[in-house]
Amino acid sequence: MARLQFYVGQPLVSVDAIIPEYDERNPQGGLTRAQYEANRSLPVLFLLHGAFGNSADWLRHTRIEMFAQEHNMAVVCPSAQNSFYTDWPGSIAWEKEIMENLWAFAQRYLPISDKREDCYVAGLSMGGYGALKFALDYPERFCAVGSFSGALNVPNRYAQTGDDSFLPLGHIFPDRENLSGSPQDLYAWSQTLARSGKPLPKVYLSCGTRDGLYDANTQMRAVLETAGYDVTWDEGDFEHEWRFWDEQVEKFLKWTGR
Amino acid sequence: MAYVRLTFGSKFLRGQEDISVFLPSALPVAETGKMKKIDSYDKREKYQVLWLMHGGGDDHTAWPMDAMIQRACNTAQLIVVMPTLRDFVSNRPDMDTFAYVAKELPAFIGRLFPISRRREDNFIAGLSYGGYFSYRVALNYPQNYACVGSFSSPVDVQMDINRMHKGQPRFDVPIAGTDRDVLGMAADLKARGADIPRMFQTVGTEDFTWDFNVSARNHFRALKLDHTWTERPGAHNFDYWDVALKQYLDWLPLKRAPFIEEGE
Numbered sequence: 001m002a003r004l005q006f007y008v009g010q011p012l013v014s015v016d017a018i019i020p021e022y023d024e025r026n027p028q029g030g031l032t033r034a035q036y037e038a039n040r041s042l043p044v045l046f047l048l049h050g051a052f053g054n055s056a057d058w059l060r061h062t063r064i065e066m067f068a069q070e071h072n073m074a075v076v077c078p079s080a081q082n083s084f085y086t087d088w089p090g091s092i093a094w095e096k097e098i099m100e101n102l103w104a105f106a107q108r109y110l111p112i113s114d115k116r117e118d119c120y121v122a123g124l125s126m127g128g129y130g131a132l133k134f135a136l137d138y139p140e141r142f143c144a145v146g147s148f149s150g151a152l153n154v155p156n157r158y159a160q161t162g163d164d165s166f167l168p169l170g171h172i173f174p175d176r177e178n179l180s181g182s183p184q185d186l187y188a189w190s191q192t193l194a195r196s197g198k199p200l201p202k203v204y205l206s207c208g209t210r211d212g213l214y215d216a217n218t219q220m221r222a223v224l225e226t227a228g229y230d231v232t233w234d235e236g237d238f239e240h241e242w243r244f245w246d247e248q249v250e251k252f253l254k255w256t257g258r
Numbered sequence: 259m260a261y262v263r264l265t266f267g268s269k270f271l272r273g274q275e276d277i278s279v280f281l282p283s284a285l286p287v288a289e290t291g292k293m294k295k296i297d298s299y300d301k302r303e304k305y306q307v308l309w310l311m312h313g314g315g316d317d318h319t320a321w322p323m324d325a326m327i328q329r330a331c332n333t334a335q336l337i338v339v340m341p342t343l344r345d346f347v348s349n350r351p352d353m354d355t356f357a358y359v360a361k362e363l364p365a366f367i368g369r370l371f372p373i374s375r376r377r378e379d380n381f382i383a384g385l386s387y388g389g390y391f392s393y394r395v396a397l398n399y400p401q402n403y404a405c406v407g408s409f410s411s412p413v414d415v416q417m418d419i420n421r422m423h424k425g426q427p428r429f430d431v432p433i434a435g436t437d438r439d440v441l442g443m444a445a446d447l448k449a450r451g452a453d454i455p456r457m458f459q460t461v462g463t464e465d466f467t468w469d470f471n472v473s474a475r476n477h478f479r480a481l482k483l484d485h486t487w488t489e490r491p492g493a494h495n496f497d498y499w500d501v502a503l504k505q506y507l508d509w510l511p512l513k514r515a516p517f518i519e520e521g522e
Binding site (some may be wrong): 021 | 261299368
């Protein structure tokens with residue numbers, strides 16, 4: 001098991017990563033050490049933090065290191081400030097920064113696979129929105145996506161009400177008039193992708209029943225199922241909280257079958 | 259730049275160890291010689307690697323925090339690996355730093371990052387006691403390193419211990435005839451006709467390790483080894499080592515670009 005903290009890129013995107021190692025007491029896939037170490041093409045999960053967070057969040061608040069080792073999954077957590085993982089018009093292109101430059105950097109330097117069947121993306125809250133956005137924008141890249149308590153309706157709510165009291169959104173979504181139905185509107189964008197004939201990622205969607213985002217998530221579940229996505233749903237007696245995400249990231253890893 | 263702070267569990271050190279690594283954060287463009295942001299990858303490509311050692315009492319952050327080396331490493335297109343060394347002459351019962359650096363670290367870093375494992379692409383160097391340690395590793399495993407460098411180091415470690423560390427338990431170890439005996443191993447390798455790593459040695463004229471360097475230099479010269487010596491006005495500090503590292507990088511047989519090994 002190795003833990004890595006990267007400081008890379010321009011703008012500087014800090015990254016936390018976990019790389020599993022061979023475990024003699026619990027050999028992955030029953031392999032010998034030599035067999036395991038000969039193949040350095042690990043399945044990889046890009047795991048996204050929520051608003052007001054950074055790349056260290058998943059490592060600080062959950063048992064992701066232990067889960068990553070148990071499921072033999074490399075985990076890469078980028079920092080993206082409060083960007084909503086989207087390209088800011090005329091400013092920082094967060095999605096491009098992470099999905100083009102950091103992707104190439106990670107693939108160049110880390111012992112991870114770039115095959116679709118080995119690549120996953122997931123996140124919590126704003127990171128759930130980001131994970132779904134990345135999976136819809138790069139359907140050839142990820143076989144599955146997880147969103148836990150995803151802040152999936154934020155652009156839609158902002159388009160309708162202009163409410164950005166929890167976080168200023170005007171610089172992220174300046175074209176409020178045309179936000180609904182745009183690629184930032186994941187309810188619409190997921191249907192566009194479903195009609196395109198491109199491969200669709202499998203979706204794992206979950207939310208706490210006491211979370212204010214619960215309805216936004218059940219609504220997304222209905223949209224995705226109607227559009228033909230393979231959706232797995234989970235919920236529990238939780239608010240918007242780390243105890244839920246700690247449980248959910250383990251459930252997600254089990255769900256991947258790794 | 260791309261700086262990595264790495265943590266992993268070492269068997270030989272019996273604990274969690276931090277390591278600093280520089281990865282080239284940009285790519286050279288062949289036509290223009292300029293650098294561009296990384297936006298592509300080839301899984302077959304490998305990098306040359308510099309194993310870079312700090313001095314006594316320091317840790318893996320010494321080089322990244324004190325030296326102006328990031329751009330130089332990027333230009334050199336080297337992966338630079340900087341471990342923490344808590345013991346240079348293997349006198350601690352609880353950890354084997356020598357086996358860690360010589361055996362465990364290359365295997366671990368080789369699993370993690372795309373470093374070439376070929377001798378011609380592996381270089382080791384260090385400042386002060388880390389330079390002595392680099393010679394010790396390189397001459398015990400001459401098949402693994404093409405070049406070795408020391409900056410202001412007690413390469414003649416017996417003379418250093420006699421003068422500076424007499425009676426200190428952590429230096430109370432035999433040198434002659436052991437795997438700590440850099441001068442003796444150089445003579446043995448020469449006598450056996452072995453491939454000996456090319457040597458680079460530099461020291462400031464005001465440095466307190468001057469005598470331990472001159473003694474080793476004279477020994478290597480008498481053996482007619484491939485040995486480069488530089489000296490400049492300077493003392494035992496990073497003003498000197500900044501320049502020393504750049505000199506060493508200029509002296510190394512660098513490929514200055516990632517490459518695909520034959521047979522890959």
